[in-house]
Amino acid sequence: MTATIDIPRMEDYNVFPNSGFLPEKLPLERLPQQYYKPWEDIATNLPSLILTKRVRSVIDKKLPLLETSQLTSEEEYRRAYQVLGFLAHAYIWGTEEPTNKLPPQIAQPWVEVSDHLRLPPIATYAGLCLWNFKQIIPTEEGEDIWDLDNLTTINTFTGSIDESWFYLVSVYFEHKGALAITTGLQAIKCAYNNDIPGLVAQLQQLAEAIDALGSVLLRMEEMCDPHVFYFRIRPYLAGWKNMADVGLDKDGVLYGNESKPRAYSGGSNAQSSLIQFLDILLGVKHYSTGERPLPFRKDVPKTGPENGFMNEMRTYMPGPHQDFLKKIHEITNIHDFVLQNVDTHPELVLSYDGCLAMLKSFRDKHIQIVTRYVVLQAKKTNNMGSSTTLRSGLARKKKNGGEEKGTGGTSLLPFLKQCRDETGDPAAGNWGKRILSDGVMRLKYSKPNGINED
Ligand code: HEM
Numbered sequence: 001m002t003a004t005i006d007i008p009r010m011e012d013y014n015v016f017p018n019s020g021f022l023p024e025k026l027p028l029e030r031l032p033q034q035y036y037k038p039w040e041d042i043a044t045n046l047p048s049l050i051l052t053k054r055v056r057s058v059i060d061k062k063l064p065l066l067e068t069s070q071l072t073s074e075e076e077y078r079r080a081y082q083v084l085g086f087l088a089h090a091y092i093w094g095t096e097e098p099t100n101k102l103p104p105q106i107a108q109p110w111v112e113v114s115d116h117l118r119l120p121p122i123a124t125y126a127g128l129c130l131w132n133f134k135q136i137i138p139t140e141e142g143e144d145i146w147d148l149d150n151l152t153t154i155n156t157f158t159g160s161i162d163e164s165w166f167y168l169v170s171v172y173f174e175h176k177g178a179l180a181i182t183t184g185l186q187a188i189k190c191a192y193n194n195d196i197p198g199l200v201a202q203l204q205q206l207a208e209a210i211d212a213l214g215s216v217l218l219r220m221e222e223m224c225d226p227h228v229f230y231f232r233i234r235p236y237l238a239g240w241k242n243m244a245d246v247g248l249d250k251d252g253v254l255y256g257n258e259s260k261p262r263a264y265s266g267g268s269n270a271q272s273s274l275i276q277f278l279d280i281l282l283g284v285k286h287y288s289t290g291e292r293p294l295p296f297r298k299d300v301p302k303t304g305p306e307n308g309f310m311n312e313m314r315t316y317m318p319g320p321h322q323d324f325l326k327k328i329h330e331i332t333n334i335h336d337f338v339l340q341n342v343d344t345h346p347e348l349v350l351s352y353d354g355c356l357a358m359l360k361s362f363r364d365k366h367i368q369i370v371t372r373y374v375v376l377q378a379k380k381t382n383n384m385g386s387s388t389t390l391r392s393g394l395a396r397k398k399k400n401g402g403e404e405k406g407t408g409g410t411s412l413l414p415f416l417k418q419c420r421d422e423t424g425d426p427a428a429g430n431w432g433k434r435i436l437s438d439g440v441m442r443l444k445y446s447k448p449n450g451i452n453e454d
């Protein structure tokens with residue numbers, strides 16, 4: 001196959017060779033205008049205001065309604081979005097009883113900055129992780145700003161090291177992911193140029209880059225304690241969709257003077273563009289939970305309804321990153337190219353399948369983390385009587401024995417396990433060209449146990 005292809009310039013989509021989906025420069029730590037001091041002051045003091053259970057009353061009584069017209073750059077819009085996200089989630093979840101109404105001082109400017117950034121007005125992965133880090137000691141001109149040991153977070157709800165670490169692991173992950181993006185783009189180019197040795201080399205490098213992401217994930221345990229995470233941090237990350245179990249109105253939250261409530265999912269790493277980039281690049285498809293088609297089973301349909309949650313989470317990514325994923329979806333050719341060469345180039349099959357194996361192993365490690373940080377902690381709530389621990393939001397005992405949910409609102413383990421299993425499905429090692437009974441050469445799928453089907 002030789003076809004011309006315009007590999008997108010990643011910078012046009014706010015994606016960078018050194019930092020991937022993180023911004024190219026350090027995010028703004030504070031809005032410079034004196035006018036926005038009331039937002040910044042509350043954000044800075046958020047942990048103390050939450051601890052003393054005054055956050056809601058201070059916002060109600062002291063926070064003026066500010067215009068967004070004084071914001072002058074993308075960096076300032078991002079900072080405003082992020083600050084208001086911290087304020088809003090502290091306001092809703094920051095006391096024992098959640099409230100169903102956001103005051104206009106938060107709601108109005110938040111909706112405006114969110115519209116500008118093409119993000120929903122909720123604390124997303126972008127506000128909590130991508131734009132929420134700063135240097136501990138400022139580097140001199142010319143020094144590397146990406147020394148990860150020199151980074152910390154700008155804002156947290158709790159002021160804890162565990163919470164900072166929780167977000168920073170994702171910052172490290174996105175930074176490491178930059179190599180996977182540049183390599184993935186090169187791989188697409190090689191496939192268009194019919195350059196098989198080049199493609200094999202890129203896929204081998206990509207498999208290593210994905211493997212490195214799995215190691216980053218496991219660093220969560222170094223500084224983020226599962227109990228602190230589940231009982232102290234996670235309650236603030238929840239959104240207001242499907243949260244009736246934990247005390248919110250089933251229709252969500254009223255934003256200021258609007259007449260209809262809004263329901264959004266909370267912050268989740270499912271909103272990271274990096275893993276979705278890898279899925280799209282390699283041709284991994286996700287289906288609704290419980291509806292995964294199995295290519296080797298005659299009795300099961302070969303396609304199924306796409307996973308609505310994964311698609312919806314794309315709308316929780318910054319606008320230019322959504323556009324980038326859409327573009328990659330349009331141009332990616334790797335899976336088809338590998339299948340076309342399946343019988344003649346075993347090294348190609350091996351390198352492509354290696355990438356899938358690494359991505360699957362990443363999802364396996366993730367399930368281990370989720371088991372330790374959510375599933376096992378949730379079991380403890382049943383044994384806890386009333387205690388002084390703040391138990392609002394997702395750390396509450398569920399009404400009517402409701403099931404444990406992800407901050408994105410998914411039924412977490414079935415969803416995550418299916419995502420993991422689907423990652424192996426496009427593996428090329430299962431495919432080969434066969435002559436069928438009608439004499440036509442077709443691609444056939446053979447499950448390792450010998451069940452064949454075209
Ligand atoms: C204590 C740490 C973590 C917990 C408890 C956790 C939990 C979850 C849960 C429950 C979901 C399902 C979606 C939802 O309802 O929110 C999810 C999705 C996801 N998480 Fe995590 N997560 C953690 C850390 C991470 C980290 C550090 C990464 C990446 C470095 C990550 C990557 C993902 C991805 C990519 C998804 C989307 C599903 C998929 O593509 O397989 N998670 N996570």
Ligand SMILES: N[C@@H](CC(=O)c1ccccc1NC=O)C(=O)O
Pocket residue numbers: 124125128129166167169170234237267268269270374405406407408
């Ligand atoms: N979905 C996770 C939360 C999560 O993964 C997350 C939420 C906000 C910001 C970053 C996240 N992941 C980071 O490591 C949960 O259900 O606890």
